Amino acid sequence: MTGRVTIAGLGPGADDLVTPEVQQAIDEATDVVGYIPYVRRIAPREGLTLHESDNRVELDRAQHALRMASDGRRVVVVSSGDPGVFAMASAVFEAVEHGEPMWRDLDIRVLPGITAMLAAAARAGAPLGHDFCAINLSDNLKPWDLIEKRLRFAALGDFAMAFYNPRSKSRPEGFARVLEILEETCEPRRLLIFARAVSTPEEEIRVVRLRDATPEMADMRTVVLVGSSQTRMILRQGAPFVYTPRSVPE
Amino acid sequence: MTGRVTIAGLGPGADDLVTPEVQQAIDEATDVVGYIPYVRRIAPREGLTLHESDNRVELDRAQHALRMASDGRRVVVVSSGDPGVFAMASAVFEAVEHGEPMWRDLDIRVLPGITAMLAAAARAGAPLGHDFCAINLSDNLKPWDLIEKRLRFAALGDFAMAFYNPRSKSRPEGFARVLEILEETCEPRRLLIFARAVSTPEEEIRVVRLRDATPEMADMRTVVLVGSSQTRMILRQGAPFVYTPRSVPE
Structure with missing residues (x-):
């Protein structure tokens, strides 16, 4: 299985505050998942599917990302700022803990960002x-x-x-x-x-x-x-x- | 006067955690000032002078940076992590507050980084x-x-x-x-x-x-x-x- 979930921080807004590590993860993704305004920051390209979701559905979004990764896709969950500070990383781990047992052994990584x-x-x-x-x-x-x-x-x-x-x-x-x-x-x-x-x-x-x-x-x-x-x-x-x-x- | 002091965060260590904003400031600098291991992370090039200093001389280092900027140089003070978190930014502002009155009107900027x-x-x-x-x-x-x-x-x-x-x-x-x-x-x-x-x-x-x-x-x-x-x-x-x-x- 080559699927993975990368939870990436886009920083507060400016493109020159996005780390090269995060940019590379986005460049390699097959799917980007996130709250609408954050997904809109990602440039569309062939081979990349953008999945926008509304605010306050963090757990649904996390489960969606984990299911896609289980199917072999390279999923990036985007957060603004740092994903570990009041953002998507905790939601993904909540979904892992209470979800399918196989999700625990997925390749799941958090990439830090510049927090607000x-x-x-x-x-x-x-x-x-x-x-x-x-x-x-x-x-x-x-x-x-x-x-x-x-x-x-x-x-x-x-x-x-x-x-x-x-x-x-x-x-x-x-x-x-x-x-x-x-x-x-x-x-x-x-x-x-x-x-x-x-x-x-x-x-x-x-x-x-x-x-x-x-x-x-x-x-x-x-x-x-x-x-x-x-x-x-x-x-x-x-x-x-x-x-x-x-x-x-x- | 075109001099400036930019206090830049290099992140925790990996090059792909340095923001493009920080990289650009380093590319435009005439002088880089900082604690030895952080200055050693900067690639030497023509037109750039690297000033390494020891630990625990933060205030001397800050004053040195401010003096060079007053002379019209583009100085980058490097910190690991984020310069505003237990790092060089406070030392520079301490030096500004208690130093030459003209230092207050220098172009001084802090560029955030990934803190440890x-x-x-x-x-x-x-x-x-x-x-x-x-x-x-x-x-x-x-x-x-x-x-x-x-x-x-x-x-x-x-x-x-x-x-x-x-x-x-x-x-x-x-x-x-x-x-x-x-x-x-x-x-x-x-x-x-x-x-x-x-x-x-x-x-x-x-x-x-x-x-x-x-x-x-x-x-x-x-x-x-x-x-x-x-x-x-x-x-x-x-x-x-x-x-x-x-x-x-x-």
Whole structure:
């Protein structure tokens, strides 16, 4: 059997952030599977079938990829960013664990990509230059209480933070609650970065203090970064640099 | 003035994990600055000067890069992994903040790369597929108490964790203490991944339960990943898959 499933990260949007390893996997694929906007990033060619699917059908999509690989096809499952960060890799392994026993012995590989928080951090300077947490703010698949709990422990530990999926259509009030919790746990001068659609033509980077942050600053295409208590802003003629120093004083 | 400083991430080791964006910056550089093993990854060519420097001189290196850019040179500061994750980007911005006022208005850019924890996670499956923290275990630049505090809050929040610099020559006992704290705060079956030199010929991936983990499993080239309480292992003929499910039950 020569079939395989490769779960590949396309990075945040720009083609020059796709690794050569991922490009090669796509070039060798017979089938590409993924959420519509990610599959549309793949150039059509003879011998390649593109399978677009809607959002929130990750498990169906994963099973489809595994079935095709069992039939000998070279399937690439595309994710934006890194497939292991709030993306398709976990869904594929869930499908493997609970699916056909033979799926376990397929050739399954994950190819890392540039995840949104690191692309966003790079644009702003180095806000994640010290210890940090990544938290998915969507409560589609976990209880909201767990999100609040993690947020509070991250603030108590004085971690910098990166929030994925800060604001969804189905639950717009969640991010307002997150800002309230930050206001309870962090000083008003704490630095936040709202990074929207990084590396695409729609990119927007906004640096604000916590006291000036509002829920409307985030939408579904935004990653929000929160500095630690040590994070600093360097003012200059253009956009400011934001960075977290490497050292923490005793 | 046409000088610039580009802080570029070379990824964990393999050439096919270097983004085209980073490769282009290197192709256009007049000078490449960095820690010896990273500069050695750059192919020499006419018109390019390679400046190797020792470990632990990050601030000197950053100032050197900024001075050369002020003189009109196109300088690339190379980091392994992602330059914003426990690497050179913060050092450059520290040098900017405390250095010559004109340095603030230089063209300074950070180009993201594949950071070690995500390359390691991809090799093992998707252990960071849910909320996670990244912690630098080196106490060169921060008090050891802060490391312990962050570790405990990360465990209380049931985050998956990634540890950079788990074991240094100068303080070999630190990682043993980290394992003790994990034993106090996590169940003995908790999954750990020791990922050494990922994507290089010396790559070694080891999956163990916390009860079987020992300090000697980590060295200076290892990234250690710790699952959350939900992280699962899928046994199979080859190396097992380790993943953290996307959902957490109520």
